[in-house]
Amino acid sequence: MAADKYTVLISEEEIEKRVKQLGEQLSSEYAGKKILLICTLKGAVIFASDLARSIKAPCELGFVKAKSYAGEQTTGSVDISFEDLPDIKGRHIIIAEDIIDTGLTLKKLSEYFLAKEPASMKICALLDKPSRRKADITADYIGFKIEDHFVVGYGLDHNERFRNLPFIAKLEL
Numbered sequence: 001m002a003a004d005k006y007t008v009l010i011s012e013e014e015i016e017k018r019v020k021q022l023g024e025q026l027s028s029e030y031a032g033k034k035i036l037l038i039c040t041l042k043g044a045v046i047f048a049s050d051l052a053r054s055i056k057a058p059c060e061l062g063f064v065k066a067k068s069y070a071g072e073q074t075t076g077s078v079d080i081s082f083e084d085l086p087d088i089k090g091r092h093i094i095i096a097e098d099i100i101d102t103g104l105t106l107k108k109l110s111e112y113f114l115a116k117e118p119a120s121m122k123i124c125a126l127l128d129k130p131s132r133r134k135a136d137i138t139a140d141y142i143g144f145k146i147e148d149h150f151v152v153g154y155g156l157d158h159n160e161r162f163r164n165l166p167f168i169a170k171l172e173l
């Protein structure tokens, strides 16, 4: 399978502008509160890093590892490891996710976090593919809604490639 051809879907400038807007929105909505921003590894690492830097409210970082894709196919099961997470109880948590596809990952993550009794929990996803949804889940903050394409770049991979592209691209499979 040739996996080298891609076309830019969302430019670096568009991403930068939108992430700043999300940061400003979160800064005003969380004014006076301390955020625990939970980054889902590995796909959201670049998004969460940029988002954290555009949030003015105090912001602690946490990480979870979630894996549901092999190549460009969802496996249908979600493998999550929760090591080294700070205490969730009573905290204002925001889950930073790269992309919502079937929604199964976020469903599992949000159930896990809600059971830990946070003061509040919101989901902030850079990308949303609503046409592929299987689980009943919606993000509170969304960067961009996209069609059903397999996308790479800005943290998103195809077999660990393309994460370092500064834009979001549609992979020609």
Ligand code: 5GP
Pocket (backbone or CB within 6 Å): 040, 043, 068, 069, 074, 078, 097, 098, 099, 100, 101, 102, 103, 104, 105, 106, 149, 150, 151, 152, 156, 157, 158
């Ligand atoms: P879900 O559980 O919502 O089906 O899948 C979420 C995860 O699947 C994302 O965090 C991401 O890792 C992966 N994923 C879903 N769609 C895409 C895509 O178009 N490109 C890439 N690279 N990963 C995707």
